[in-house]
Amino acid sequence: MDDDRDGKLNLAEFSTYAYDGYKSYAEFEPNGARVGTKLEKFLELDMNRDNFLSEEELIPMIPYLKPGELSYARHYTSYLIHESDDNGDGNLSIDEMLNHEYTFYGTFFQDDEDDDDEFHDEL
Known part of the structure; x- marks a missing residue:
């Protein structure tokens, strides 16, 4: 820096x-x-x-x-609540989590079109 x-x-x-x-x-x-x-x-x-x-x-x-890992966990937890807390109470209900399922999935899974997960024949 x-x-x-x-x-x-x-x-x-x-x-x-x-x-x-x-x-x-x-x-x-x-x-x-x-x-x-x-x-x-x-x-x-x-x-x-x-x-x-x-x-x-x-x-x-x-x-x-x-x-560190704890900071990452806090950051992403806060992010998920920020993005999904529809009523602004600072907590997530099961309905809020289900209504924003892609927010949760997108945090962990990335749609990589270049990644070929098909069967690979190594021989």
Whole structure:
């Protein structure tokens, strides 16, 4: 992410490499926190106000930049609820899940027309 190799991120580098990854996960967090703009997040992280983000200042971003399995599970669960919760109560009923079956199937199965699942004769 550090294009100029100075050991820290400026606003342009943060905007190009870090913010979108952060935003894609933060938007679906259960607490519904406001994500904010690139500049707002940059200024929030820039604790010493030097207009650069050091490694230490980027520590709160690690779960968003290098998410683990639990983060993926939370992200996709929030996504599924967001897409399928017709009455907006934050929970999914069996009817909502059945009414949005392709949202669930599409998360796990991809229609790959180039993938040939036919019998392959190896001999």
